[in-house]
Amino acid sequence: MTKTAVNIAGIAMKNPVCTASGTFGYGDEFGKFYDISRLGGIMVKGVSAEPWLGNKGVRIAETASGMLNSVGLQNPGVDYFLEHYLPKLRKKDLAVIVNMVGHSVEEYAAAVEKLDGHEGIAGLEVNISCPNLKAGGLAYGTDPKMAAEVTTEVRKRTKLPVIMKLSPNVTSIAEIARAVEAAGADGVSLINTLLGMAIDVKTRRPILGNVVGGLSGPVIKPVALRMVWQVHQAVQIPIIGRGGIVTASDAIEFMLVGATGVAIGCGNFINPMTAVEVVDGIKEWLDKEGVTDINEIIGGLRIG
Amino acid sequence: MTKTAVNIAGIAMKNPVCTASGTFGYGDEFGKFYDISRLGGIMVKGVSAEPWLGNKGVRIAETASGMLNSVGLQNPGVDYFLEHYLPKLRKKDLAVIVNMVGHSVEEYAAAVEKLDGHEGIAGLEVNISCPNLKAGGLAYGTDPKMAAEVTTEVRKRTKLPVIMKLSPNVTSIAEIARAVEAAGADGVSLINTLLGMAIDVKTRRPILGNVVGGLSGPVIKPVALRMVWQVHQAVQIPIIGRGGIVTASDAIEFMLVGATGVAIGCGNFINPMTAVEVVDGIKEWLDKEGVTDINEIIGGLRIG
């Protein structure tokens, strides 16, 4: 019997496949397609201490083998999540990882304080690609000190596993990973979206209302694999890998370069069955390859 | 009569379309498809003071809407270029921009000293994405000081226009652009390739012999457009934009965000006629839009 269960920083999952924050809502919508209990975990759409309306204007632009989004983390807030969504998710058999967002250390602190101590939350994922409004909109995740500061403030307010979601828009993602590990992060997830832009030559305007947006999809997989591999060599804490996973093979590639878990992002958009197809596909591959425990392939890249 | 001529840091070109270094050899091969004098310029394959053999093993990996390469800047050296290729290029009616590579400041210096003073060279493009062997392989282009140092050393050895080719693998490309501008660069070209990786799950090995490689193709266009736009706002010197240009529309997008010239990279691989199709397509678009001088659209992005 092949073992597909993994444990990510104390978060036990029956298989390594999660759905990435912002691509799967809070689990409701996908109930129309399959029982989400088939997944290892769900990383719910990012919640902030207070509701966010998100960005104005066009929020989605298609690019070659990918897409840009400038949704702006629209969300109903932590309280609404706890009241309306968490109770439903508790009934499901999967790890509920709550993604948190904030515009200041205080907002992150407020969110974690509201979330801490509620039954049914397996762990927290902290999005540090949000602009730090006090530092001129510079993203927390692009500076080791700022990233560490958020980590520390969240860490001290909860006993839940804390996973820091790293931004790829940096010179050295290994440096950021080391900084959050030193500040007490239990794990890291990467990569968040690459900052990009799309232009409409007819109007000579940016397509996105927000001018720039986050690039995701198969396009970013080569960059994501490289960064997961670099971070795997830089830190001891487990990694949840993501970036353009649309097939089981993609997911296995991320595990080979060092990811303990994987997250399906906009692959959920283009085919609602992507995540469960990846779950089944990984199982098939393990059987075909005669791998009895999935943990054997984590970081199992053969070099030289 | 529509004016398509541009002047990039003193390099006059009849149209803004160049071929990017490493995707067009030294002009010979494409003579089979069209007269390269139809182009605005050619950025020849990077030359080093002494010949480089490049990397071993697999050098090319296909990715979604793009490719990774780890050719390793194989080239016959400056002397061979000057003797065998430059004479042929002199006979052509296009701007010859010589791309230079090096593993140390001394190697850059040696290359520029050999290149300086030869008739038929319109300008130099300096690739600073090469690893600095004295700084543990850290790429010059990822550190403002190192990038500025190379700029200074090249600058002081020639009167030719010096264009620094910027690496996108940085937290702030605007910071690097400002550093090379302050050090005397006449222009910048961006973006170079994004560092990426590809895995073969069958062998559980990296596909590239060099493990990591440079990502190019339509995949990187959104990131390239964003970076050109950021650099356009950060510096006064002209920009040659590149990153996934395969159509005239792509090229116009780069000019709208601030590029004075554009370079066709691996678009040359998938369709040898790409560069001339872009030249013709830009002309058509200008006529259709009633733009009499192409310089009017440079940085002409409409926002708000």
Next chain:
Amino acid sequence: MVLSAKGQVLQNIAVQTGIYEMTISAPEIAKSAIPGQFVMVRPIYRSFEPFLNRPFGISNINAVKGTINILYIIVGKGTDLMRELREGDDVFLIGPVGNGFTIKPEQKNIALVAGGMGIAPLLPLAKTLREKGVTTYGLMGASKAAALVGTDAWQENGVQVQIATDDGSVGQRGFVTALLEDLLNKEKIDFIYCCGPTPMMACTVEIAEKHGVPIEVSLEKRMGCGIGVCMGCICKLKEADGSVKQYRVCYDGPVFRGEEVVFDD
């Protein structure tokens, strides 16, 4: 029940300059679809490029044959590839998605108001209304005769069709909303269904409210996923308490009560 399924192209023909109609075999979708719902389409089954699926209102539902139709106009890469498809080609489908039009038994006289390609979801609706035996008026607005689609299908379903074109090349010169004014002045209409460009729908809702006739509109927005999770297709609705809230066109709509929609773009 929403499905993601492989559909097979049965026919793919030009019905106007630059406008095509595709007949797709998709039995399960055809079985459960109702008028006003749409499908997400990926033209090349085995490729993720273009990356996002395209939304198309279902323009005909044939549960017996197990087929659905979509109307599309060539606007870019995706529709350009769709045009290339031939009988036997596979397409990837998600559907039926969205909420269809609501049909109440007490409705006896109904007006359908369409603008351009907006007629698509109003075609299967006309079929359903005919089965209900109600009197249906179809008001169609287009830029010119050469841009007119669907009105024949309306006629076949017993709809009393009136046309308005910007250049007067067919029907009355001017906007379809003028036709609606006249109709509401002449006839007692119980309910209006509308789909078309935003300004045209905004104006239609205004007229409907002036005449006190309830109306449903089907909104169109750039969509990322079509299944309610990407937050790309946001619209604003007035709440009972007067406040304004954000909703997803793909999941909470695309059909909304006219009076609640905030037409701000």
Next chain:
Amino acid sequence: MVLSAKGQVLQNIAVQTGIYEMTISAPEIAKSAIPGQFVMVRPIYRSFEPFLNRPFGISNINAVKGTINILYIIVGKGTDLMRELREGDDVFLIGPVGNGFTIKPEQKNIALVAGGMGIAPLLPLAKTLREKGVTTYGLMGASKAAALVGTDAWQENGVQVQIATDDGSVGQRGFVTALLEDLLNKEKIDFIYCCGPTPMMACTVEIAEKHGVPIEVSLEKRMGCGIGVCMGCICKLKEADGSVKQYRVCYDGPVFRGEEVVFDD
């Protein structure tokens, strides 16, 4: 003259399990192609995904009909999409690329040595050799009978065919190189043309040199562009001065003199 052109699929059929043959209408390419040259193919004319064109040795050249053929085995995304192509579909082509085999008038007795799909470039060569009226022996090696392709075409062109398979399911059990040894011991061969897996070609060259028979091999390498600029398909050749230099398989080859090739991978 090398062209980048639109080709039209005339036929696309399975010739073995997982092995297909595509007949493409490409008059200008068919007019100028010679045996040993290849074409770069993009399966979906209107899409850049998959991104890179795939190289395929031309397995038949019909200048009169203006068609070329290619043989391909399903290995991944690109060939998977190629299999889907049907009569009338467009493909993007660059070709003919590379240098073909050299044919000298004094050659009277010739051996073609093929391994698996490597037979492709040796098929049009057999046709040309027949026209020259030379005696041609065709030695084919394959894993098993079900992997055998092209030998019928050899026979049709008067080639005296011998087959070796790893499992002995057809012809002699063992390697094709054993057949070559026997042939060179029995017959006086002037020249050998070879294409197949690297180890097989290395061994063939060794045997040819031992018997003092000149040989040309057609190398296969992963290619980025196929036109000599991406530097992806490097091979090593021994120079006259004993040194080793790097060459491009696509541009300087794919056909090289056997004795100069360094078979190091």
